[in-house]
Amino acid sequence: MENNILTVNNLVKRYKELIALDHFHLEIKEGEILGLLGPNGSGKTTAINCILALLEFDKGEIEVFGKPMTPHSYKSKQNIGLIPQQIAVIDEMTVMQNIDYFCGLYVKSRAKRREYVEDAISFVGLNDFRKFTPKKLSGGLLRRLNIACGIVHKPKLIIMDEPTVAVDPQSRNNILEGIKKLNEQGATVIYTSHYMEEVEQICSRIVIMDKGKNLAMGTKEDLKMMIKTGETIRIEVLGLEPSHISRIENLEHVFQVTYQENQLTIKCSGGSHNVVRILQYLQEQSISFGRVFSELPTLNDVFLEITGTELRD
Numbered sequence: 451m452e453n454n455i456l457t458v459n460n461l462v463k464r465y466k467e468l469i470a471l472d473h474f475h476l477e478i479k480e481g482e483i484l485g486l487l488g489p490n491g492s493g494k495t496t497a498i499n500c501i502l503a504l505l506e507f508d509k510g511e512i513e514v515f516g517k518p519m520t521p522h523s524y525k526s527k528q529n530i531g532l533i534p535q536q537i538a539v540i541d542e543m544t545v546m547q548n549i550d551y552f553c554g555l556y557v558k559s560r561a562k563r564r565e566y567v568e569d570a571i572s573f574v575g576l577n578d579f580r581k582f583t584p585k586k587l588s589g590g591l592l593r594r595l596n597i598a599c600g601i602v603h604k605p606k607l608i609i610m611d612e613p614t615v616a617v618d619p620q621s622r623n624n625i626l627e628g629i630k631k632l633n634e635q636g637a638t639v640i641y642t643s644h645y646m647e648e649v650e651q652i653c654s655r656i657v658i659m660d661k662g663k664n665l666a667m668g669t670k671e672d673l674k675m676m677i678k679t680g681e682t683i684r685i686e687v688l689g690l691e692p693s694h695i696s697r698i699e700n701l702e703h704v705f706q707v708t709y710q711e712n713q714l715t716i717k718c719s720g721g722s723h724n725v726v727r728i729l730q731y732l733q734e735q736s737i738s739f740g741r742v743f744s745e746l747p748t749l750n751d752v753f754l755e756i757t758g759t760e761l762r763d
């Protein structure tokens with residue numbers, strides 16, 4: 451497709467009898483941050499490895515920067531930055547040597563390399579650690595080094611495979627803000643994650659996948675419009691009778707009521723004043739209640755309605 455940085459069509463990848471990608475498709479336009487959201491084992495890393503021609507596949511087409519991707523597409527590869535899920539740095543080299551090494555794979559001019567390495571170090575905030583070897587870094591700092599090595603050559607397309615797994619909240623925020631900044635500076639980003647909050651926070655468009663298949667795609671607003679749940683209300687109530695539950699089920703906009711461990715969970719399909727209506731009912735019935743929570747739909751609700759299972763692990 452014209453204007454696409456990446457097009458994946460009908461991709462099928464088998465590992466013996468397991469179908470890891472089942473006619474998977476993906477399109478990315480310049481300037482997007484595309485979130486690839488799926489639970490563990492859904493095929494995210496497999497898709498990335500196929501896109502980078504690191505893995506052979508059974509069927510389908512992949513185009514990067516308008517050209518078919520092959521193991522020999524060096525020009526395309528120069529313009530891609532991969533931050534792999536498994537940290538890939540060289541233990542014998544310091545932070546600075548690692549970043550310079552990865553830069554040197556693509557950038558030959560020494561002056562340019564020096565400048566790019568400095569940019570990457572300050573970008574990920576590793577200035578105080580430039581002489582450290584990877585073994586001396588905490589998990590979060592090691593992730594940052596992994597990112598610096600992937601972006602140092604200033605690629606047009608950055609592919610990040612779950613860069614925040616096992617990262618402390620501060621480093622995580624730092625990484626998410628960094629991705630937004632790279633995007634503002636012109637990079638197109640593919641961001642894979644099984645954390646829906648992250649994907650909601652930074653991605654301009656989201657593809658939800660499971661079992662190697664596309665389930666849904668769109669902006670987070672589009673995705674939430676696709677589902678029935680408009681609001682989920684949770685209320686702490688002691689000893690509610692089954693008769694009350696069926697009466698609540700019949701209230702306007704209510705389509706699902708569950709009651710477990712003194713928590714009443716009510717799903718409403720849009721509408722306004724749902725909380726007021728339900729609390730009014732409880733008061734009329736002299737049912738006392740504790741805390742009340744109202745949540746707008748999340749991407750977990752989207753995943754739950756499509757697949758019947760939770761995305762949360």
Ligand code: ADP
Pocket residue numbers: 465468470488489490491492493494495496497
């Ligand atoms: P994700 O990155 O979304 O967690 P993966 O792409 O790693 O998912 O895995 C997709 C499926 O393929 C999983 O069921 C996984 O067990 C399987 N798989 C991944 N790599 C291999 C491999 N090298 N050999 C056999 N099965 C694999």
Ligand code: MG
Pocket residue numbers: 494495496535611612
């Ligand atoms: Mg993975």
